[in-house]
Amino acid sequence: MSIKTQDYAFIRNKLLNKEEIALLDVREEDPHAQEHPLFAANLPLSRIEVDALSKLPKKDVPIVTLDDGEGDAQLAAQRLSDLGYSNVAVFGGGVKAWKAAGGEVFKDVNVPSKSFGELVESKRHTPSLSAQEVKKLLDDEADVVVVDVRRFDEYQTMSIPTGISVPGAELVLRVPELAPNPKTRVIVNCAGRTRSIIGTQSLINAGIPNQVNALRNGTIGWTLAGQELDKGQSRKFSEVSTLTANEAAQRARSVADRAGVKRATTADIQKWQSQKDRTTYFFDTRTPEEYEAGHLPGFRSVPGGQLVQETEMVAPVRGARIVLCDPSGVRANMPASWLAQMAWDVYVLDGVNMSDLTETGPWQPPLPSIPSSKAVDAKTASTWLKNDSGTVFVDVSTHAQYAKGHIPGSWFALRSQFLNALKKLPKADRYVLTSTTGELATFAANEIQALTAAEVVVLSGGNKAWVDAGLELEKGSTRLASPPLDRYKRPYEGTSVDPAAMQAYLDWEFGLVEQLGKDGTHHFWVL
Structure with a gap:
């Protein structure tokens, strides 16, 4: 079967018209992170069978595979066709041809979200404090609470002294009880910039009475200032009262309404789950523990803060519909407000009762039929x-x-x-x-x-x-027959990163707003 090719004009047209398109960079993550188009989602050739059905739920969605001339795009297109996808093409000439046509290319991973975060800061002048200023507040035992909005495993690796783990979508729900005195200052941090900007602005948008500041440049900024990070901490948010939850729900709903988030009913869900002419993603934005205790059938566990940070990892079809679910409302409405500003067609499911959450256990990705083998x-x-x-x-x-x-x-x-x-x-x-x-x-x-x-x-x-079977495993990065190209070494992860790489990363982030302007296909706006 011959696979057709598509060009820069085809992709750009789809993006500008907000039509569904899955531009898939099928190289491993490290080469993808070196340079790629803004909305090229990384779906490596080696993982297509295990990821395709959940990430590309509609079989006739326009798919264009991209590499940089290695031949992976052709193989990936064939593999997708074999899985039943009927509208698959290869991007002719790879990344080089994209650049030759005048297309902007971006470095790193999760670039749509990171560039959007920089746009938010540039438009809203999100208040921040330097690492030195935050350390002085802590040393002076000032009335401050530090909240870390990353995943809990990232927080455990390294954290700001006294920091408490409150992943991004939880902030508006949890901060009122972590800092009940409106005079308490709230410091929001992540590893670099994006999640702390979005987290700080979430609290401000929701009208939290406390003064809120981002820790400028996160744990990278802290390290570059020569200050010590904690390691292995386990401080986490706690449950909140019904009164706090109700107030947070009203605040979050108000922000979502201002951002133009649409509302969905259970009848809509039933219709959309069987709809053939539209890609719809169904995400449960609560904590993984809550999801496993009970969730709606057909919804995938994607905690809301990470969804805003890594949208293309779970929703590679740009122009698709996204539906978010959280019975409390807060963890759906706050992420939805950001996705709406990132020009997604986003809905929050209303009227969900705990008794509706009939499925239990972790999310199971749909898989194609397993081939026979010895x-x-x-x-x-x-x-x-x-x-x-x-x-x-x-x-x-x-x-x-x-x-x-x-x-x-x-x-x-x-x-x-x-x-x-x-x-x-x-x-x-x-x-x-x-x-x-x-x-x-x-x-x-x-x-x-x-x-x-x-x-x-x-x-x-x-x-x-x-x-x-009771058999032992061994640990460590031993016996590598392939270079570990499947993981791009992020300059904000771990505790042994070269300071020059950290500074280069920050410099890159500062330049993203200008790159967005050159690209021109994003439709981002800021509340």
Whole structure:
């Protein structure tokens, strides 16, 4: 089957007209982060089967795959066509052709959200304090509360002294009880800039009576000022009273109404879940723990702060409809107010009762039918590991998952780079493929078998089945047959980042508003 090609004018037209388009950069995350168009969502070739059905729910949505001439775009387009997508094209000439046509390219990840955050600050002059000013307030034991709006795992890695974990969408609900005295100053921080700007402005937009400031440049700014961060903290927000929750709901609803957020009913949801001519995403924006305790069927767990920060990771179809659900209202209305300003067609589901939340447990991504392949159970595989020197274990999980824990002696290899990985892997009579829960290995097995004369066998249930069988994993970034291109090293993560890289990142963020102006396809506006 021949795949058609599309050009810069086609994509730009779709974006300018607010029509549905999925521009998918199918390279691994690191090359994607080096340069890509503003609304090119990263959906690596190696993960298409496990991610496509949840991220691209409508089979005839216009999809254009993009690489930089490596050939991944053609392979990805074919793979998507095989999954039943009927309107797939390749962007002719890759990123080089995009630039040659006059298209703006952006560095880093989650660029639509980060550039929007910078636009908000430039328009609203969001108040901020330097790291030195915040440290002096803390040293003087001033009446301040520091709230960290990142994910809890990011907060635990490093945090501002005294900081409390309050992920972004929770702020308007939780801050009134963390700082009940209106004279208490609230300091909002993240790792860099975006989430602290959005968090600070959320509290201001919602009319919280306290003085609110962003910590300018977040933990990066703190580190560049030569100040010590805490590590391994576990301070979290607590539950709030009914009175506080009701007041927060009114504040959040008011902000959403001012931003033009639309309202949806359960009847709308039933209609949209079966609608064929429109892409709709259904997100539950509460904490993962609340979601697992009970949620609406068909809704995916995406905490609201991260949704605003990483929208294209879960909603790569620009121009799609997004529906948010939170029975309390606050964690849906506040993120919805931001998504509306980012020019999404966004709705909040009203009238949800706790008794409607009939599904429990974590979100399960929809998967295509699993191809047949040779398989082995964990117990048998463990005897091969001990007794058969001709068997080599290869893990095609993400590098982050591999480093967190892998089968002893196994090698890390990227599915998209497997031909090159074979040159580094030990010669084997048999390769046992594994991944975190096994699906990715199963989808990769047949194409990998075509690359080698050795037998290729999949570990049933992957590394999870290995652990469930009582077998040990080892940790660390050992035995890499592929470079870890699937993860871009963010200059704001971890505690051992070069200060020059941190400063370069801040300089890049400051330049985003100018880049937005050059790009001109975003339709962003600021309340």
